[in-house]
Amino acid sequence: MIRAEGVWYRVGHQVVLAGVSLHVRPGEVVGLVGPNGAGKSTLIRILALLLRPEAGCVRIEGRDAREDGAELRRRLGVVLHESLLYTTLTVAENLEFYGRLYGLGRAQTLRRAAVLLERVGLQPHTHLQVARLSHGMRQRLTLARALLHDPPVLLLDEPFTGLDAEGAGVLRGLLREHRDRGGAALVVTHDPSELEGLACRWLTLREGRLAEGPAGWALRALAGEGSR
Ligand SMILES: Nc1ncnc2c1ncn2[C@@H]1O[C@H](COP(=O)(O)OP(=O)(O)OP(=O)(O)O)[C@@H](O)[C@H]1O
Numbered sequence: 001m002i003r004a005e006g007v008w009y010r011v012g013h014q015v016v017l018a019g020v021s022l023h024v025r026p027g028e029v030v031g032l033v034g035p036n037g038a039g040k041s042t043l044i045r046i047l048a049l050l051l052r053p054e055a056g057c058v059r060i061e062g063r064d065a066r067e068d069g070a071e072l073r074r075r076l077g078v079v080l081h082e083s084l085l086y087t088t089l090t091v092a093e094n095l096e097f098y099g100r101l102y103g104l105g106r107a108q109t110l111r112r113a114a115v116l117l118e119r120v121g122l123q124p125h126t127h128l129q130v131a132r133l134s135h136g137m138r139q140r141l142t143l144a145r146a147l148l149h150d151p152p153v154l155l156l157d158e159p160f161t162g163l164d165a166e167g168a169g170v171l172r173g174l175l176r177e178h179r180d181r182g183g184a185a186l187v188v189t190h191d192p193s194e195l196e197g198l199a200c201r202w203l204t205l206r207e208g209r210l211a212e213g214p215a216g217w218a219l220r221a222l223a224g225e226g227s228r
Pocket residue numbers: 011016034035036037038039040041042043
């Protein structure tokens with residue numbers, strides 16, 4: 001569903017990604033771990049078609065991102081470290097803006113926004129300016145923004161950041177439903193327990209290369225034992 005083949009990325013002389021290949025299939029939630037500065041966010045940005053790799057390619061649903069980038073972006077739901085929300089607009093206005101960006105009709109946007117705001121617990125704050133939301137509430141809105149157009153592929157960079165236990169439960173529920181509907185998700189985390197029972201595989205990024213294994217292995221790899 002989303003595939004990277006031989007992706008290289010350098011910042012100056014520093015090699016961040018050294019020929020990274022991965023494939024996340026329909027119905028899979030895959031966890032991605034690695035030490036700070038390993039290149040996880042860079043990889044997510046490349047898969048989200050926000051950064052162009054130096055070499056290698058990204059395919060989404062079999063289509064080459066170099067040819068169909070603009071259209072394929074609409075097939076992706078992306079959570080980055082930045083919320084990508086407009087702080088001077090209200091919660092509803094932000095979702096209306098993104099609905100237009102994703103090519104949804106107004107009625108469809110309003111219907112979907114109502115469902116998602118209820119789900120993430122922001123329904124009482126629909127008409128509040130984003131500047132007045134707490135960090136965790138912004139993260140909840142960021143999730144609603146990423147899921148608004150019901151994308152088949154989710155790329156989530158530390159999506160649990162700022163969420164309380166209830167919010168984390170909501171996110172896990174949304175991910176489970178996405179997976180059960182045949183969607184694909186790649187999720188960066190520093191705490192594999194956040195994806196317990198959800199992630200079917202784990203990828204560890206270290207020194208520009210990916211390795212793959214089950215959850216316990218990912219934890220040990222993260223701690224630096226037997227990662228190579
Ligand atoms: N625009 C940039 N300018 C300079 N260096 C960059 C830039 N983007 C990424 N890097 C470097 O690339 C490396 C990978 O960064 P990245 O943010 O992808 O790591 P990460 O694994 O997501 O880290 P963390 O766990 O801390 O979020 C780092 O050494 C970082 O300094």
